[in-house]
Amino acid sequence: MANTAHADHAHDHHDHKPHGLKRWLYATNHKDIGTMYLVFACIMFFGGGAMALVIRAELFQPGLQFVDPSFFNSMTTMHALLMIFGGVMPAWTGLANWMVPMQVGAPDMALPRLNNFSFWLLPFAFTLLLGTLFVPGGAPAGGWTLYPPLVLQGGDSFPFTIFAIHLMGISSILGAINVVVTILNMRAPGMGLLQMPLFCWTWLITAYLLIAVMPVLAGAVTMLLTDHFFGTTFFTASGGGDPVMFQHIFWFFGHPEVYILILPAFGVVSEIIPTFSRKPLFGYESMVYATASIAFLSFIVWAHHMFTVGMPLAGQLFFMLSTMLIAIPTGVKVFNWCATMWKGSISFETPMLFALAFLFLFTIGGFSGLMLAIAPADFQYHDTYFVVAHFHYVLVPGAVFSIMAGVYYWLPKWCGRMYNERLGKAHFWLSVIGVNVLFFPQHFLGLAGMPRRIPDYSTQFADWNMVSSIGAFIFGFSQLLFVAAIWNAVRSGEKAPQRPWEGATGLDWELPTPAPYHSWETPPAANILPKPGH
Amino acid sequence: MPPSATRIELAPNCSLSIAGARWFFASCCVASFGVAGLVASQGFWPVLPFAGLEMLLLGIALKLSLARRHQKQIILISTEVVEIEDRDAAHRASVVFPRHWAQVRIRAGGSPLHPSRLVIESHGRRHEIGSFLNEQERLGLAARLKRLIGRIDESPPLPTLGGQA
Numbered sequence: 001m002a003n004t005a006h007a008d009h010a011h012d013h014h015d016h017k018p019h020g021l022k023r024w025l026y027a028t029n030h031k032d033i034g035t036m037y038l039v040f041a042c043i044m045f046f047g048g049g050a051m052a053l054v055i056r057a058e059l060f061q062p063g064l065q066f067v068d069p070s071f072f073n074s075m076t077t078m079h080a081l082l083m084i085f086g087g088v089m090p091a092w093t094g095l096a097n098w099m100v101p102m103q104v105g106a107p108d109m110a111l112p113r114l115n116n117f118s119f120w121l122l123p124f125a126f127t128l129l130l131g132t133l134f135v136p137g138g139a140p141a142g143g144w145t146l147y148p149p150l151v152l153q154g155g156d157s158f159p160f161t162i163f164a165i166h167l168m169g170i171s172s173i174l175g176a177i178n179v180v181v182t183i184l185n186m187r188a189p190g191m192g193l194l195q196m197p198l199f200c201w202t203w204l205i206t207a208y209l210l211i212a213v214m215p216v217l218a219g220a221v222t223m224l225l226t227d228h229f230f231g232t233t234f235f236t237a238s239g240g241g242d243p244v245m246f247q248h249i250f251w252f253f254g255h256p257e258v259y260i261l262i263l264p265a266f267g268v269v270s271e272i273i274p275t276f277s278r279k280p281l282f283g284y285e286s287m288v289y290a291t292a293s294i295a296f297l298s299f300i301v302w303a304h305h306m307f308t309v310g311m312p313l314a315g316q317l318f319f320m321l322s323t324m325l326i327a328i329p330t331g332v333k334v335f336n337w338c339a340t341m342w343k344g345s346i347s348f349e350t351p352m353l354f355a356l357a358f359l360f361l362f363t364i365g366g367f368s369g370l371m372l373a374i375a376p377a378d379f380q381y382h383d384t385y386f387v388v389a390h391f392h393y394v395l396v397p398g399a400v401f402s403i404m405a406g407v408y409y410w411l412p413k414w415c416g417r418m419y420n421e422r423l424g425k426a427h428f429w430l431s432v433i434g435v436n437v438l439f440f441p442q443h444f445l446g447l448a449g450m451p452r453r454i455p456d457y458s459t460q461f462a463d464w465n466m467v468s469s470i471g472a473f474i475f476g477f478s479q480l481l482f483v484a485a486i487w488n489a490v491r492s493g494e495k496a497p498q499r500p501w502e503g504a505t506g507l508d509w510e511l512p513t514p515a516p517y518h519s520w521e522t523p524p525a526a527n528i529l530p531k532p533g534h
Numbered sequence: 535m536p537p538s539a540t541r542i543e544l545a546p547n548c549s550l551s552i553a554g555a556r557w558f559f560a561s562c563c564v565a566s567f568g569v570a571g572l573v574a575s576q577g578f579w580p581v582l583p584f585a586g587l588e589m590l591l592l593g594i595a596l597k598l599s600l601a602r603r604h605q606k607q608i609i610l611i612s613t614e615v616v617e618i619e620d621r622d623a624a625h626r627a628s629v630v631f632p633r634h635w636a637q638v639r640i641r642a643g644g645s646p647l648h649p650s651r652l653v654i655e656s657h658g659r660r661h662e663i664g665s666f667l668n669e670q671e672r673l674g675l676a677a678r679l680k681r682l683i684g685r686i687d688e689s690p691p692l693p694t695l696g697g698q699a
Contacts, residue, residue: 216569
């Protein structure tokens with residue numbers, strides 16, 4: 001919270017650290033809260049992953065094998081909610097908690113007690129949500145998009161789901177406000193905005209997006225609640241309401257949400273690729289402007305999710321062309337990452353492997369996104385497995401791989417120990433093979449016409465579904481190696497040097513390894529601040 | 535400052551100017567209320583109060599964070615006295631304790647999330663230090679001050695190379 005400038009430095013090292021349960025319950029230290037976010041996200045990833053395996057086990061062959069259709073629909077809905085709101089978003093907030101203060105030269109987040117509160121909302125939110133698995137009528141089964149009137153016909157789970165989403169939203173907003181205030185107000189003296197690492201920049205823009213769109217989600221789910229319990233008819237056609245308007249409102253939140261999930265990934269990859277290419281990032285400023293452009297465009301493309309509701313031709317054209325525009329700043333980014341590697345002295349440690357996989361596979365997801373942006377083609381692809389393949393390519397090898405890349409990259413700084421490179425590489429290769437075997441065949445299934453969210457299917461889809469399910473189990477179980485790699489590093493990894501990666505630059509790497517419990521109590525010296533535009 | 539004095543200066547990080555904060559807050563309001571207003575104009579007004587609440591929270595967060603920009607405490611420890619100077623935008627006040635009789639104490643705070651208050655006290659007088667620090671920084675500062683000031687009826691030798699940092 002402050003700079004303490006001391007005249008004598010004889011006894012500078014002090015590591016007062018609370019112990020026991022209270023350390024975590026009343027945590028205000030950014031590293032403790034970051035760790036809690038990351039552990040929570042990991043648990044949610046495994047919970048959501050287990051649900052995905054239920055889905056893929058059921059779809060292993062045609063016919064109903066293990067679960068009834070209603071439970072299958074609950075699994076698809078819960079899998080999405082857990083992965084998005086419980087997995088990816090908290091993981092990014094965890095990484096921001098750990099890294100933003102270290103990277104901007106601040107001793108902690110700007111509002112540490114708010115930070116504690118925003119984390120502790122999450123376990124309550126997800127206990128509520130997961131508790132719906134045991135209520136009459138089962139967990140929500142109308143899809144994570146909560147479209148009315150289907151969602152209004154759910155069982156007792158409905159109000160719990162809405163309340164849980166509200167809590168998740170509050171947690172996200174508080175986290176975003178904290179990140180924004182930290183980045184804007186807690187930077188070390190002399191550090192300008194264009195001296196910040198890309199991870200901070202992408203998080204700043206992400207936080208702005210979160211602040212802009214979260215009230216829309218909160219309003220939308222509140223209107224669902226009042227339609228269900230208080231006799232309003234915002235989205236009920238029989239009372240003069242408009243169910244299609246819910247889709248507009250939801251996707252006005254939902255599309256920026258996609259970028260909320262992916263922009264910090266751009267930041268992580270923009271840190272890792274220069275480090276392992278041993279070259280500065282190519283086009284730092286263009287990266288910042290490209291990120292801001294993507295964020296801006298994310299506000300004006302929402303209806304590409306709903307071309308098939310029947311919108312005017314002018315609307316279709318506008319949303320088709322504005323969606324295609326996103327390819328330009330995204331292309332700038334991909335070009336810059338490639339240009340950074342060009343003639344670099346590249347080495348392929350685990351974080352770099354995950355970053356490279358991100359680069360290739362996220363681009364595949366981007367290309368299938370361009371295909372979906374073409375309105376007449378989307379009429380064919382809409383609500384098929386092609387869409388499932390597209391967004392999983394964006395979110396799994398996109399967001400999730402970059403989270404893993406970030407964890408491998410910064411783990412030595414966090415715990416002072418190296419992970420086992422062989423274990424990391426085994427995790428990488430099994431993941432990258434698993435994820436492609438899992439999701440690539442879903443393009444074929446979608447193009448052949450297999451609808452999404454069905455527990456049974458025509459026999460013509462049997463072969464690729466079997467392949468996809470095999471990939472799912474390879475990918476799912478290979479994540480145990482990730483936990484093993486982290487556990488192994490924390491317990492018995494080799495001692496890490498202060499700068500474990502030769503090419504790493506930035507304030508975070510100027511701190512001792514492991515990073516002290518309270519970092520940058522004394523502001524960093526001007527000569528170690530990153531150069532503008534670096 | 536006497537040659538053997540030690541000076542500790544406490545000040546919060548504050549890289550945001552008031553004008554910058556206003557611009558940022560205004561841009562957030564335009565985005566948030568613009569969207570909420572558009573939706574409300576179509577009859578879906580419940581988005582508006584959420585936007586208002588969120589902007590209120592953001593405003594409070596910015597104000598709280600900016601409020602500390604003028605806060606500064608300078609602790610000057612010489613062989614004879616401990617002088618604490620409090621500065622904010624409008625005021626400057628200092629308190630002096632005799633070093634030999636002064637003691638550094640950690641007192642219980644009001645809540646588990648604000649567990650301690652760091653005070654220097656002597657002769658029935660007490661002055662709080664580092665209220666804007668986080669808990670770990672406060673405990674670290676307390677340990678440091680205890681070494682420099684010593685317990686009551688104790689004056690440990692000061693580091694010889696004093697000076698302003």
